[in-house]
Amino acid sequence: MNEPLVRVKKANKTFEEGQVVALDEVSLEIEAGSFVAITGPSGSGKTTLLNIVGAMDVPDSGEVFIDGELVASGRELDSIRARKIGFVFQMHNLIPVLTARQNVEIPMLPRPLTSKERRARALQLLDEVKLKRRAESSVLGLSGGERQRVAIARALANSPPLLLADEPTGNLDSRTGDEVMGLLHEQRERVGATLILVTHNEELCRGADQHIRMQDGKISS
Amino acid sequence: MLAYVLSQFMVRKGRTLMCLLGVAVSVAMIVSILSISRGMRNSLNSYMKESGASLVVFDRSAADLAFSKVTAEEVDQVRSIAGVEEVSRANFTMIMGPRLGDKAPAGAGLGIIPVFGRFYSERMIRKYESKLIAGRLPSKRSELLIGDLAARKLKVEVGDRFPFFREELLGIPQYEVAGIFETDLSWENLGVVAHAEVVQQKTGPDFALIFVYTAPEDTARVREEVESKIPRLIARRASEFTDRFNEQLAYIDEFIFLLSIIAGIVGVLGVLNTMMMSVSERTRELGTLRALGWTGRRVLGVIVIEGTFISIAGGLLGMGFGYLGTELLLAFFSRGYLVASYLPETFLHGFLLALLVGLLGSLYPAMRASALQPAEALRYE
Structure with a gap:
């Protein structure tokens, strides 16, 4: 049997000196290439779980493996994020002072690529999300949907096996949201990546290979 | 990035x-x-170097040249050292508001003028030969050599005569501008070269420093001899003059x-x-x-x-x-x-x-x- 892409074993995480329990003995496995939806009310631990799976945080106890690598601490986290994970945030989190192309190049900067190679890769990705013509536009001049498409291109820059999306349509109208989700799924399938989606919107969970419902820091179903 | x-x-x-x-x-x-x-x-280094002298000799204990004193006897002692070709004596003062008589520009505050005392028969005065832009080198005690900036400030020309000093020195009522010079040093251009005997009337009989001329091969030895014969004095190569003031x-x-x-x-x-x-x-x-x-x-x-x-x-x-x-x-x-x-x-x-x-x-x-x-x-x- 294949090793799961993500394996979380009895992860615990608390905040405010143990007063707030964000994750309580959470264990899960996510297969490579699957689409996983995480839902739950606010404060249920969805984002904390996403942060831990995304190597942005480590659990107080328990273990997390991504693509066979133990997520521990320090520089390994940076390296795992750079190589294995692509993020799409709710607020897109693009760098406002840069162009669409420059934003897509940002995750590639730590890699040993020439500026020419980075540029070519960024333009190719912008082409994939149908934004090549706006490549040299400042992201401030793009619409919300266009910005999120740039964010998807940026998430794919290093061809990560794992895509994490935290409420990617939260700030978009439903039609644009559907377009963005369609694009996200299209790109995920194209590159064969695993998509973990955190959302309040049950509609977006349709077709998920795995649906994780969080409640009070635990997986309820 | x-x-x-x-x-x-x-x-x-x-x-x-x-x-x-x-x-x-x-x-x-x-x-x-x-x-x-x-x-x-x-x-300052450039000024000393332009003198063409091999050595500059002055008071070892003086914190500044303004306080340096070299006596006439000491000048004679230096002259007597073998290898010394020539010695030029120099003194220095500064005067406030020179008197120009009827040459004075109306309402002009003429400010401070540095006065460099030189003997017109000595070698040091010859450095101005190549710096003259008008007139000639002075030859009499009643003659002055004026820097270009000073001449412009005082609005005087070659041939002009005026009292210059506030008091009559050596019985000279008026001084004549023999020549006007221009050097690369603005503070020198702002000054006036007067006969050292005239300046002595203001500063006393001693000199501030002396310029010593030797053959190049004798310079080091003369320097040592000056300092051993007259320990009160210090001798420096002109180009290293400011080294003395390192402190x-x-x-x-x-x-x-x-x-x-x-x-x-x-x-x-x-x-x-x-x-x-x-x-x-x-x-x-x-x-x-x-x-x-x-x-x-x-x-x-x-x-x-x-x-x-x-x-x-x-x-x-x-x-x-x-x-x-x-x-x-x-x-x-x-x-x-x-x-x-x-x-x-x-x-x-x-x-x-x-x-x-x-x-x-x-x-x-x-x-x-x-x-x-x-x-x-x-x-x-």
Whole structure:
């Protein structure tokens, strides 16, 4: 049997000196290439779980493996994020002072690529999300949907096996949201990546290979 | 990454500019003071070197040439040393508001005029031969040689006669301008060469210094002999004249060092403040970069580069300001008494100061930025 892409074993995480329990003995496995939806009310631990799976945080106890690598601490986290994970945030989190192309190049900067190679890769990705013509536009001049498409291109820059999306349509109208989700799924399938989606919107969970419902820091179903 | 760094300046133009100007003013101040200090030192050396003398001999204990005394007997002792070809005696005074009689420009405040006393029969006066722009060298005690700037200031020409000194010295009621000279040293151009016997009436019988002429192969020996025969005196090669005043000049260097530290602290605080605000405002952005795989070290590097970039740009601007400011100071306020030398090491000093300011000022904000945890930074409102 294949090793799961993500394996979380009895992860615990608390905040405010143990007063707030964000994750309580959470264990899960996510297969490579699957689409996983995480839902739950606010404060249920969805984002904390996403942060831990995304190597942005480590659990107080328990273990997390991504693509066979133990997520521990320090520089390994940076390296795992750079190589294995692509993020799409709710607020897109693009760098406002840069162009669409420059934003897509940002995750590639730590890699040993020439500026020419980075540029070519960024333009190719912008082409994939149908934004090549706006490549040299400042992201401030793009619409919300266009910005999120740039964010998807940026998430794919290093061809990560794992895509994490935290409420990617939260700030978009439903039609644009559907377009963005369609694009996200299209790109995920194209590159064969695993998509973990955190959302309040049950509609977006349709077709998920795995649906994780969080409640009070635990997986309820 | 460069695009990212540069674009940050465009977003915060006003703050970047203010920070840059702060560093520029600090660097300009240092460049200006250093240029003037070096200029004065070089001009003194150059003055001594132009005399053509092998050695300059003066009072060992005098903290300044104004207090140096070489007696007539000591001059004779030096003359008697084998290998000494010639000795020229020099004295010096400064007079306030020379009398020009009916030549005086109406309402003119004529200010301070340096008066260099020379014997017209001695070799030292010949250095002015090649510097004359009008007239001839003086030959009588009642004749003067005037610097170009002084002539313009006093509005006198060759052949003009006037009392010059407030009191009648050696029974000379009026002095005639024999010639006008121009040298590279503005403070010399502002002066007047009078006969040393006339100046002696103001300064007393002693001389401030003597210029000794020898054959090149005899210079070292004569120097040693002067100092061993007359321990009260010191002999220096003309080109090394200011070395004797290293102790005094060291005070100036220490003063400049202190000013550099103060200017540096002001600059560091400016860069620190700018970069701290920048890091604080960009917490989410920096968190995003970390989330995208940038290491803390890379973020640290970006912030240090940003701070250093502003500082170096300020430093380059400051070098320009320093040069322009010094030129304006010399042109409008120094009345010709100050001289500046723009040496490469002065600008290197300014550049290094800016570099250090940038590095020190941005290091702490950069460390703060690099320590940001991506998850926390992304939650930051």
